[in-house]
Amino acid sequence: MFFLLSKIGEFFVNPAHVAILLAASGVALLFTRFAKTGRTLAAAGIFALVVMSFSPLAIYLALPLENRFARPAPDSPAPDGIIVLGGAFDENISMARGGVAFNDAAERLTAAVELARRYPKARLLFTGGSAALRGSPYSEAQVAGRFFEQMGVDPARLILEDKSRNTFENAVFSRELAAPKPGERWLLVTSAMHMPRSVGIFRRVEFPAIPYPVAYRTRGYWTDISLHKNAADMLRLTDLATHEWVGLVAYRLSGKTDALFPAP
Structure with a gap:
């Protein structure tokens, strides 16, 4: 409901x-x-x-x-896993065209690939079904699997969650699949504007991942008052x-x- x-x-x-x-x-x-x-x-x-x-x-x-959350310092300990929230694909266009159709949150995926290469031992969990009100025969996770394969990510380290319809379900299903152990470090990759709500939800389901915001849409300062x-x-x-x-x-x-x- x-x-x-x-x-x-x-x-x-x-x-x-x-x-x-x-x-x-x-x-x-x-x-x-x-x-x-x-x-x-x-x-x-x-x-x-x-x-x-x-x-x-x-x-x-x-x-x-x-501006609420900053990325972790470059010298931070390597994470055990990387969570990437859906919202960067149009799954219906992707499946219809046989490719990968991004939207304006595509940096979630490019950042995930970069992090996967920087931390080769970390698991990579993509979470995203379909947010369509009437449902969809396709899921973002299907497209993500195709994308990560094209980027050379080892399928053995990839976890695809394809049932979630919103951020709360992203968190619940991710926790079930990741089964994080005490002391593990998981990065949470999503758009910077979406990060506060995402962090609150992941904390609520007792999966306190480390924010890694991407896809910024502002330059970060209050004096940016020119007419657009x-x-x-x-x-x-x-x-x-x-x-x-x-x-x-x-x-x-x-x-x-x-x-x-x-x-x-």
Whole structure:
């Protein structure tokens, strides 16, 4: 039920969707006796779209998330395992085209390959089924297996988890498959913006992995206040950051994380 509600809720908490619906509702009301209300709603929707598209709002939403966790020091002890969260593939396009179709979180995979080469004794666990609301005949893990094979990763050290539909299930199923022993060190590779929620969830299921954030979308400083010309990118960043903030609240209220805003 949580998965179903979260997938439906994603549509309605998307800031761009809310702004567009406000503007569209306002325009529709212009042709009724509620024209005054319509003008207010239309103006509010358009104003919100302009702010999200051309102001640093998205950066201010994303920065606290991306700056929350740093990568471990280069001289840290070698890990026993590396966990890579799904979310970097389009499994349906990949399987239909017979290749590997990445999205804008592809650095999760390139970082995983680099770490696998740096730590040749570490196990590599990829976790990702399908997040499609109606399900899918394919899983991200299938595509990941193909990708890692192409990159020359030894299949003997690879663990593929293909049932999870969200981050909480990523953590639960990863712990079952990894069966971490006391004292083992596992790196957790995911997008920097997604890391706070991921860390909280892994701690909640008693699998305290070491954050290794990748796929940054900001430059990391608050003075980055210039107007941004690419409206589509800024709307996308606003959506992603809002998704994570709402996710932190929802997962905390449902008991799926150990803190509202997990700290290092």
